[in-house]
Amino acid sequence: MTLTTPSAASAAGAAPTPLRRRPGLRFLRRLGQGPMFTASVAVLAVLVLVAALAPVLSPYDPEVLDLSSPLAGTTGEHLLGTDQSGRDVLSRLIHGARTGLLGPLLVVGVSTLLGTLLGVVAAWRGGWADSVLSRSMDMAFAIPGLLLAILLVSVVGSGMTAPVIAMAVAYTPYVGRLVRGIARQEKARPYIESYRVQGFSGWNVCLRHLLPNIAPTVFAQSAMNFGYALMDLAALSFLGFGVQPPTADWGAMINEGQSAVQQGAMLPALAPSACIVLAVVAFGIVGEGLADRIARRER
Numbered sequence: 001m002t003l004t005t006p007s008a009a010s011a012a013g014a015a016p017t018p019l020r021r022r023p024g025l026r027f028l029r030r031l032g033q034g035p036m037f038t039a040s041v042a043v044l045a046v047l048v049l050v051a052a053l054a055p056v057l058s059p060y061d062p063e064v065l066d067l068s069s070p071l072a073g074t075t076g077e078h079l080l081g082t083d084q085s086g087r088d089v090l091s092r093l094i095h096g097a098r099t100g101l102l103g104p105l106l107v108v109g110v111s112t113l114l115g116t117l118l119g120v121v122a123a124w125r126g127g128w129a130d131s132v133l134s135r136s137m138d139m140a141f142a143i144p145g146l147l148l149a150i151l152l153v154s155v156v157g158s159g160m161t162a163p164v165i166a167m168a169v170a171y172t173p174y175v176g177r178l179v180r181g182i183a184r185q186e187k188a189r190p191y192i193e194s195y196r197v198q199g200f201s202g203w204n205v206c207l208r209h210l211l212p213n214i215a216p217t218v219f220a221q222s223a224m225n226f227g228y229a230l231m232d233l234a235a236l237s238f239l240g241f242g243v244q245p246p247t248a249d250w251g252a253m254i255n256e257g258q259s260a261v262q263q264g265a266m267l268p269a270l271a272p273s274a275c276i277v278l279a280v281v282a283f284g285i286v287g288e289g290l291a292d293r294i295a296r297r298e299r
Contacts, residue, residue, distance in 0.1 A: 037289035040282040047279060051097040060088040062095040063246040071265040083253075083268040084260050087246075093271050095248035100279070103164055103242075104229035108222050110168035115175025116218060120206055122176070123183035134180065137173035145170030145232060153241045160243055163236045167229055178221055182214045220290035227283030234276050250276050 050057060066086030073081050080089040122133040149166035156162040186192065187210065195205045236242040237251025245252055250272035257269025 040285040043282040051101050054095045058091040058094045060091040062092040062248040081267050092248040096250045099243050099249040103233040104226045106164045107167040107229040108226050111171035112222050114172045116179050118176040119179025120183050122180045137176045140173040158244050163242050216294050224287035227280040231280050
């Protein structure tokens with residue numbers, strides 16, 4: 001089974017072929033087995049729970065300013081201190097989980113839906129349809145997602161909409177290339193031909209039999225893509241092209257915390273950085289773990 005890696009190929013600016021494993025993620029493959037896989041699933045479950053219950057768990061309003069106590073250290077009232085505007089860092093961190101997870105969810109959802117549709121159509125139809133769709137996806141590889149996001153922001157304006165659209169467009173060909181490859185392998189299996197001989201329509205065979213069999217692999221790729229999308233969207237927010245203050249967002253919090261670091265206050269920037277790293281690594285471990293389990297099942 002193959003997994004693609006959007007970030008590495010985008011940086012190269014070329015049309016890569018699917019990779020079995022990215023060398024830099026070998027440690028995730030080792031961790032994606034046993035207790036670390038379970039721990040990563042637990043971490044992601046906690047993040048989702050925190051995002052869902054943010055208004056209940058947050059001790060303060062994340063957008064309320066308190067200019068009388070800027071950059072206050074850790075106290076009983078502010079467990080992670082305050083930022084340069086006196087806002088509670090813990091509250092902003094909790095609410096930041098919402099934007100931190102919602103954006104990647106939209107990116108992965110849209111790109112997986114479109115990529116799966118394109119990949120299955122290309123694999124099933126073959127011929128000119130396969131050639132046109134494959135060449136189109138190859139051309140899309142040359143479009144850097146971050147650059148496309150910056151261009152869209154100049155037209156649409158800052159916020160979540162433009163980065164999500166740009167990242168979804170950039171990630172779609174990676175999903176499409178993966179789905180096309182595994183769908184072609186699945187299409188060659190005898191059971192698919194038997195359904196076609198019995199007169200079942202192509203859509204019926206694809207929806208009821210082919211898609212369910214390739215879904216686990218697509219799901220594993222989606223877990224990996226979620227981590228990449230989270231990192232890319234956080235980078236855009238850090239650069240000022242994503243979610244804008246005063247809305248709590250991990251990437252924007254790192255940007256805002258730069259000045260605090262120069263004044264000796266590390267937590268306003270360090271806390272959201274740690275959350276991003278934790279989430280990205282957890283999604284990577286879960287994706288690699290799922291991929292290994294699928295590979296062992298197919299042997």
